[in-house]
Amino acid sequence: MNVHTASMTGTAMAYVSISGVRKTYGSPRGPVAALEGIDLQVREGEFVSILGPSGCGKSTLLKCIAGLEPTTAGQIVIDGRPLKGPPHDMGMVFQRDVxxxxxxxxxxxxxxxxxxxxxxxxxxxxxxxxxxxxxxxxxxxxxxxxxxxxxxxxxxxxxxxxxxxKLLLMDEPFGALDAMTRDDLNLELARIWQDTRKTVVFITHGISEAVFLSDRVVMMDRNPGRIVEIIDIDLPRPRHLALRETPEFGRYVAHIRHLFASLGILKDDDPETGSGDHS
Incomplete structure (x- = not known):
């Protein structure tokens, strides 16, 4: 298992480059930090999932990448161009179908x-x-x-x-669906990516979903929203649902659960298997 605690080094390969991004909202009680110190490089043709609990700023980060929310500090560069609005070569799928x-x-x-x-x-x-x-x-x-x-x-x-x-942004697109429909759409999305190799940034709170779909999983914590770990998912493609029953897949899921448990985000009842919920 390959684990990185910092973003990919070097921006020459990056299709999406996020450097020092901070996002702060105003409130009657003063500024509220939604994102702090976000550094992330997404390679062209890579499938990256951003995983974290509600309130960690993952959807805010996606809106910043989409040019729908301005950043308070830092810079986002897409395909070599500083972001100044929604990229012209972008598709987006929201939590609701709209x-x-x-x-x-x-x-x-x-x-x-x-x-x-x-x-x-x-x-x-x-x-x-x-x-x-x-x-x-x-x-x-x-x-x-x-x-x-x-x-x-x-x-x-x-x-x-x-x-x-070229760039596909997806904000928890399957979160409201039943388990069987979600599995079916995970498979179809994996096939689409395999055929087209689009650059995908996928927001989810499902650990198994993130591991199944991704080349890398970016784990976020909240208060303020920040990246705590980036994990390379070294599993063969094309991927089938049976992959989720393998020891290799289970080790990635357990590692992520253990880290979230150490941050107090979820309970981890079994330290050997990582059997807490939030899968």
Missing amino acids: LLDWRTILDNVLITAEFIGRKGPEVRARASALLARFGLGGFEDRHPWELSGGMRQRAAICRALLCDP
Whole structure:
């Protein structure tokens, strides 16, 4: 198991470079530090999960990377350019699907192309192909209120992928789904990444999910939000759900649980197996 306590050295390889980022919000009682001293380099084509408890600032960090929140201090550089707003070559999936109920599923997916003025049969064909890949073939003319939560989130992922972004940001996209649907979407996301090698920054509070999907797992603590450890996940790809039953996978999960337990974030009832919850 390879563990780093600092960010990747050298920024030449980095597609996303985060240096000394701090984020502070004002309040009647004074400033509140949401993020402090964030240093992280994400290589091009890498799948990085940011893992931590509620309130650790992981979603705030993602919004800063997306150019949706200004930083109080520090710098974010994407593809060699200092961030000054949402990157043009970015797709984003939120915790909620944010579909428009008055548009069909196909038209919801096409929104991202409309924003940049792309139209025509080729774009519609790509949208239909993505929907089919995510098990939504035949649902193009349905409306969001006719679909289950899992199906809606699949459509949201298709929308984010439509314009083939180099950078994909995902903010706990599967957190509200049942376990079986979540497993299914984890597998499909892993296949998509394997095929396209997009740069992915994935926010989650699920330890097993982070280990299963990622090349590296960035662990955060709160008050203020900060990185406490970065773990290389040296597991073979392509990955299948059976991987979660292997000793190697279990060691990564146990290590993460032990660290969170040492920080007082969760209980660790068995020091040998790391059997606390929060998986």
